[in-house]
Each structure stands twice: as structure tokens, then as C-alpha cells.
Amino acid sequence: MTVRCHKGYLISVLTSLVALFLCFPAEAAPRQTVLTSPNGRLKAQISNRGGLSFSLSYNDKLLMEDCEISMKLDSKNFNGKGRTVNKNIVVTPISETLHPTAYTKNEVDARFNEVRLTYKDYEVIFRAYDDGFAYRFAAFHSSPFKVMSEQADFHFAGDWPSFATWSTGYVPNDKKSFDKQYHHSFENTYSHLPLSGWPTDRLAYLPMMVKADGGICICITEADLQNYPGMYLQFTDKKHQIYSGRFAAYPTGSAQGGRHNLESIVSGREKYIAKYDSPASVTEFPWRVIAVAPSDVKMADNDLVYKLATPPGFEASFGWVRPGKALWDWWSSRMLHGVDFKCGINTQTYKHYVDFAAEHGFQYVVIGEGWSSGPQADLYQVVSGLDLRGVVEYAREKRIGILLWAGYWALSRDLEQIFDYYAKLGVEGFVVDMLHRDDQPMVEFMTRTASAAATHHLLVDFHGCCKPTGLTKTWPNVISFESAVTMEKTKTISRELDMVTNDVTLPFVRAVAGPIDYCPGAMRNASLKNFYTIYEEPMSQGTRCHQLAAAIVFHSPLVTLCDSPSNYLDNRECFDFLAGIPTVWDETRMVSGEAGEYIILSRRKGSVWYIAGLNGWTERDVLVDLGFQRGDFLVEVLQDGVNADYLAKDFSHRFTDTRKTRELPVRMAPGGGFVVRIIPNPNSGMDLSIDE
Numbered sequence: 001m002t003v004r005c006h007k008g009y010l011i012s013v014l015t016s017l018v019a020l021f022l023c024f025p026a027e028a029a030p031r032q033t034v035l036t037s038p039n040g041r042l043k044a045q046i047s048n049r050g051g052l053s054f055s056l057s058y059n060d061k062l063l064m065e066d067c068e069i070s071m072k073l074d075s076k077n078f079n080g081k082g083r084t085v086n087k088n089i090v091v092t093p094i095s096e097t098l099h100p101t102a103y104t105k106n107e108v109d110a111r112f113n114e115v116r117l118t119y120k121d122y123e124v125i126f127r128a129y130d131d132g133f134a135y136r137f138a139a140f141h142s143s144p145f146k147v148m149s150e151q152a153d154f155h156f157a158g159d160w161p162s163f164a165t166w167s168t169g170y171v172p173n174d175k176k177s178f179d180k181q182y183h184h185s186f187e188n189t190y191s192h193l194p195l196s197g198w199p200t201d202r203l204a205y206l207p208m209m210v211k212a213d214g215g216i217c218i219c220i221t222e223a224d225l226q227n228y229p230g231m232y233l234q235f236t237d238k239k240h241q242i243y244s245g246r247f248a249a250y251p252t253g254s255a256q257g258g259r260h261n262l263e264s265i266v267s268g269r270e271k272y273i274a275k276y277d278s279p280a281s282v283t284e285f286p287w288r289v290i291a292v293a294p295s296d297v298k299m300a301d302n303d304l305v306y307k308l309a310t311p312p313g314f315e316a317s318f319g320w321v322r323p324g325k326a327l328w329d330w331w332s333s334r335m336l337h338g339v340d341f342k343c344g345i346n347t348q349t350y351k352h353y354v355d356f357a358a359e360h361g362f363q364y365v366v367i368g369e370g371w372s373s374g375p376q377a378d379l380y381q382v383v384s385g386l387d388l389r390g391v392v393e394y395a396r397e398k399r400i401g402i403l404l405w406a407g408y409w410a411l412s413r414d415l416e417q418i419f420d421y422y423a424k425l426g427v428e429g430f431v432v433d434m435l436h437r438d439d440q441p442m443v444e445f446m447t448r449t450a451s452a453a454a455t456h457h458l459l460v461d462f463h464g465c466c467k468p469t470g471l472t473k474t475w476p477n478v479i480s481f482e483s484a485v486t487m488e489k490t491k492t493i494s495r496e497l498d499m500v501t502n503d504v505t506l507p508f509v510r511a512v513a514g515p516i517d518y519c520p521g522a523m524r525n526a527s528l529k530n531f532y533t534i535y536e537e538p539m540s541q542g543t544r545c546h547q548l549a550a551a552i553v554f555h556s557p558l559v560t561l562c563d564s565p566s567n568y569l570d571n572r573e574c575f576d577f578l579a580g581i582p583t584v585w586d587e588t589r590m591v592s593g594e595a596g597e598y599i600i601l602s603r604r605k606g607s608v609w610y611i612a613g614l615n616g617w618t619e620r621d622v623l624v625d626l627g628f629q630r631g632d633f634l635v636e637v638l639q640d641g642v643n644a645d646y647l648a649k650d651f652s653h654r655f656t657d658t659r660k661t662r663e664l665p666v667r668m669a670p671g672g673g674f675v676v677r678i679i680p681n682p683n684s685g686m687d688l689s690i691d692e
Contacts, residue, residue: 037133038113042132042133046115046126051081052069052070053067056133058216064157069124069135071139071151071285072150078124084117090115093113105585108306132291134304135287136287137285139285142279143279144276150273154290156241158213162195163191165189166203167182169181169182175201181203182438190509195241196241198243203233205466205467206232209299209509216295219289222288224287226286226447229250229274231245232246248437248438259434261377262409264408296595297599300593302512305512311473311474318476321477322428323363326366327364330370332564335537339566353365354391360568361580363399371388372404379404401428403429403431403459404431405433406418407434408436415448433462434464435466438465450475480515484518490539495531504614516555519560519562520547522539523547523568542672543650545668548674552603553612557583561578598614598615610676613674619668621666623664627662632658632680635664636676639672645670
């Protein structure tokens with residue numbers, strides 16, 4: 001088996017102009033344009049008759065109709081009224097093949113058909129891919145301007161089930177506090193309810209998913225968000241079932257506050273949503289993304305956001321970016337046993353973490369909240385007892401990179417200088433937290449952080465932030481995003497927060513937007529009835545094998561394992577499997593699944609395949625097909641033990657091979673899971689190496 005490695009993005013673009021709509025009168029462009037996907041299944045009918053709108057169907061099933069779109073810039077209206085500059089509207093087929101370096105696959109088919117409606121002051125670009133539809137506005141405006149508002153109405157053709165997350169900034173029965181919904185941590189579980197059941201006074205943040213008739217899935221999100229407020233959805237028209245884009249207005253001012261004084265609290269907002277004081281001749285606004293798939297499991301393998309994101313500049317080189325696994329100290333409260341020093345935020349503890357990481361093939365150690373700052377929000381101050389410079393030098397000798405946690409306010413006040421200082425110290429990146437907004441200044445901060453970090457060869461992992469929109473493609477040093485309920489929450493949640501159902505929903509909705517820094521790997525596990533919150537010694541909801549599967553199901557080029565070295569040494573069988581899992585992949589195949597219930601997928605790195613199943617609360621027996629592997633392969637299986645339904649740490653570990661069986665029966669307990677590793681049989685003489 002030969003695996004070809006690609007560095008950077010080798011994009012082969014074959015562009016040909018095909019005039020599908022010819023012989024229109026020279027004085028006006030057509031008012032209706034039909035845009036289909038390359039495979040012909042997705043069809044968008046675009047109208048600029050009296051205003052811009054689109055309708056969308058899949059396999060002739062109507063999904064959306066008369067979705068009105070427009071923008072208002074100062075006194076200019078981008079609403080499709082008036083004549084287009086391009087008299088004849090043509091459909092342009094474009095063939096692209098993308099070769100990512102840190103993704104779920106090493107090749108992405110990005111073919112699409114495109115239509116551009118060009119007016120005097122602006123342009124609207126529409127694209128149809130096999131896996132979705134997208135549009136964006138672009139302004140031809142070289143003098144300063146403000147965006148007063150944007151209309152993005154989504155009119156669904158049926159009252160279908162949906163998966164939506166609401167802002168936790170909501171204040172019940174208080175219309176004056178509506179804007180508080182724009183300040184939150186982007187950490188909430190999904191509500192599963194019909195579209196008509198949406199509250200009208202709450203904001204849903206993206207992505208959100210709808211399941212239309214026939215199992216067709218529709219996921220709404222956005223891509224290439226770099227200097228513009230993030231989009232929310234509000235149920236605005238019950239009669240016509242319209243869900244409208246909503247955007248945080250530009251802040252009039254902000255002040256230090258919030259948790260540990262590390263957040264920026266907005267004091268008021270302007271009457272516009274974005275401003276551009278020094279715009280380029282063409283300002284492109286974010287893509288509005290409607291991902292479409294024939295089933296839940298196909299949606300879980302949707303690449304549309306990645307395809308639409310801007311690639312790195314041709315002059316940029318990111319060969320220094322090193323994906324990999326990290327040990328994290330915060331979740332386990334740095335609890336160690338069997339050591340001869342007092343564990344905590346101190347030099348001995350972190351050197352112990354470094355030693356463990358180096359011994360077991362990790363690439364990083366994350367030094368989490370508490371190493372610096374305090375109420376002063378000063379990242380140059382290091383707590384007493386921690387020789388940070390010494391730890392960084394010690395780690396570098398063992399080829400382990402140190403990543404530092406940083407709150408927004410402490411970092412933003414001195415961004416360039418902090419990056420310069422810690423890069424020279426030898427730190428290899430930052431986990432940036434407490435952003436808690438996605439208005440234009442905060443989104444611009446994220447882009448600026450990515451750029452500044454790249455200059456100093458630093459990685460960035462965003463937490464407490466909005467969903468990814470392709471920034472990991474544009475700036476590959478932005479290695480992951482949180483923007484979800486992850487293992488962090490198990491330190492503080494009550495039993496009512498259903499982590500297991502959350503886990504089997506994320507792959508179908510949130511993961512469509514990009515990588516998730518889920519932080520799996522808990523070795524203390526509990527069934528729902530036995531789960532309780534304990535901050536110092538937290539536990540996971542669900543079984544041990546649920547945690548193992550999460551490390552494969554939730555893609556992130558940086559996989560951060562949450563538990564302590566001591567707990568991993570006490571559970572070597574499971575830890576050894578975790579330690580061997582790659583973090584980037586050559587190929588991904590979805591096997592089966594249903595949002596909110598379960599997912600089974602397979603991923604390949606080199607000649608080694610991994611299969612993972614993540615289960616909800618319903619016990620499930622599955623038959624894993626190994627027939628896709630031709631030849632002699634060794635099969636390693638870790639699955640829920642017979643008593644895992646109440647003793648969540650129970651698991652079984654066995655080996656077989658493809659000569660004995662081509663079908664592998666596996667039982668998943670409630671809240672359970674399984675993992676399978678398939679490697680060429682050592683007796684066959686094939687190369688078993690896995691290149692991270």
C-alpha cells in the first residue's frame with residue numbers, strides 16, 4: 001500500500017465558462033437562474049425579480065423556498081433590484097481537488113458550479129456543490145463604509161425536526177436584555193424539537209440542523225468568517241416559518257470583567273453591525289452555508305465549510321505546524337499519586353507531565369488555567385513555585401512542546417508582545433479562552449491572533465469561542481476549536497446535563513463546522529445513575545469505551561487527553577490504545593448513525609484502520625463489517641464489558657484476525673462505545689509504522 005504525502009495545498013483548478021443561458025436580450029439579465037450541483041441532485045433557483053431570493057431542492061424534494069437575502073451599507077441597498085452589469089448570466093463549472101495536511105482525509109473533491117450576479121456596487125456569488133449550497137456578498141467600495149444590516153431569511157418547506165443550540169445569555173421575559181444573548185461561552189447542548197417549537201425570543205447559534213422528509217439533512221452555518229459578526233438564527237415568522245439571521249451590533253465600548261476578570265463586557269452597541277475604515281477595493285463577506293446530505297451519517301462527513309474557506313496565502317509556509325496529542329493538567333486537577341512531591345501548579349508537577357508525555361509518544365503538554373494572571377490579568381506574571389522557563393527548557397530537551405492557557409483580556413491587551421516574549425522563551429502555542437462573543441471586533445481579534453501567532457510560529461487552540469468557519473484552513477497554525485459542550489463541563493455540570501446524548505449529536509451538527517477540541521480520555525467513568533459532580537476528581541458520563549471512541553470520532557489535529565498520568569498508568573490497556581491513535585487521517589468513511597442516537601465511522605492512517613462506535617443511552621448490538629480489508633490483518637477490539645451498563649469502567653479487550661471473521665459482532669452498552677484497530681498481520685511482513 002502506498003500513501004503519498006502532500007505538503008501545503010496543491011490545488012488543480014480546471015475552469016471553463018459554459019453559457020447555459022444564451023440569447024437573452026442585451027439590455028437586461030434574466031430574472032431567474034437555475035444552478036445545479038455537479039451530480040445534478042441539488043438544485044437552487046435564484047431570483048432577482050424585485051429582490052434577491054433563492055429556493056433549494058434535493059432530488060426534486062423542495063427544502064427551502066423564497067429565501068430572501070440582502071445587505072444595507074450606509075445608504076446603499078444590496079437587494080438585487082436594478083440591472084446587473086453582466087448581461088448574460090452564465091454558470092461556471094469549476095473542478096478543484098484539495099489536499100489538506102491536517103484533516104480527516106488527504107484529498108477532498110471540491111467541484112462546484114457557480115453563478116455571479118454583478119451589480120454596479122456589489123456582487124452576489126452563488127455556488128452549488130454536491131454536498132450543499134452557499135452564497136456570499138462582495139462590496140465594491142474603496143472608501144470607508146458601515147454595514148447597517150443583513151437579511152438572511154431561511155424559509156423551510158416543512159415543519160421538520162431540528163437540532164438547535166440556544167445562547168445561554170438569554171434572560172427570560174426581559175425584552176430589554178435581548179442583546180445579552182450575544183455574550184455567552186458557546187457551550188450548550190442541542191435541543192431536539194420541531195421547527196415550529198422554536199421560541200421566538202431566543203437566539204440559536206450555529207451550526208443547526210434540520211431533518212426533512214425522506215431523511216434529507218440540512219445544516220446551516222457559515223464559512224470564511226474573518227472580519228464580520230457571526231450569524232445567529234431567530235424564529236421571526238410563525239405563519240411562513242421563517243428563521244432569520246441575526247448579528248451582534250458593533251460595540252460602543254467594552255470593559256474588563258466576567259470570570260476572573262478575563263472577559264470583555266460590552267457596555268453598549270451601535271446601530272450598525274460592522275464597519276470598514278480602510279477597505280480593500282473588494283470586500284468579501286462570509287459565505288452563508290447550507291450543507292445538504294441524503295442521511296444523517298452522510299452529513300457527518302460533510303466538507304463544505306472546509307471547501308469554502310480561504311486557503312493560506314501562496315507566500316505562507318506552515319511546514320512547522322505539528323499536529324499531535326497533548327496531556328492536559330486542568331481537568332484532572334493535577335491529581336497525582338505515587339510521586340515524592342506535592343502536586344499542583346509547580347515545577348515538579350509539570351516536569352512529571354513532560355516526562356510522561358515524552359515516554360508515551362506525545363507531542364505537547366498544556367499548562368492550563370492558574371499558571372499566571374489572577375485579577376491583574378497579566379500574562380507576564382507567573383505564580384510562585386513554577387519555574388516556567390525551566391519547565392519549557394526541560395520540555396524542549398525531550399521534544400515536548402508547551403502550550404499555555406490564556407484568557408482573552410490578558411492576551412488582547414498586549415498580543416504581539418506576549419507572543420514575541422513567549423515564543424522566544426520556547427513556548428509553542430496558546431489555548432485562548434474567554435472570548436465569549438462573536439461581534440465584529442471579536443472575530444477580527446481571532447483572525448489577528450492567528451496571523452500574529454503564525455509570525456512567531458505559535459499554535460492557537462480557541463476555547464470559549466464561536467464555531468470554526470474555516471480559519472484552520474486559512475491559518476493552519478489555528479489547530480482546533482472548542483465551541484461545544486466537551487469534557488470541561490463534567491467538572492461542574494449536574495446530572496440533568498445529558499453529556500452522552502450531546503456526544504452523539506455533535507458529529508452530525510457541530511462537527512460539520514470543523515474540528516472539536518473535545519478533550520477525551522477520562523479513566524473515571526460513570527453510568528447516568530452513578531454520575532455526580534466532583535470538581536477535584538471528575539468523572540465522565542458514559543462508559544470507558546465511550547471515551548476511547550470519542551478520541552477517534554471527534555476530529556482534531558490536536559487531541560488533548562484530559563486525565564492525569566497517574567490515572568493512565570493505573571489503566572494501561574486503555575491508555576496504550578489512546579496513546580497510539582493518530583490525530584490526522586488519510587481517509588474517513590462513515591458507516592452508520594443517527595443524530596442523537598449513535599455513530600459508527602472508520603478512519604485510516606497509512607495502512608492502519610481504526611473503527612469507532614459512539615453510543616447514546618439505548619443499548620445496541622452492531623455487526624462491524626471487516627470485508628473492506630482484503631488480505632491478512634490483525635484486529636484489536638476494545639468494547640463495553642458485560643457489566644458496563646452499571647459499572648461504566650468495565651470493558652473487554654480481545655484480538656482476532658480477518659482470516660477468522662469478516663463480520664465482528666459488538667455490543668454497545670447504554671452510554672457506551674467501542675474501538676477497533678486493524679493492522680497488517682505482523683507475519684505478513686508489511687510495514688506497521690504510523691506516521692503522525
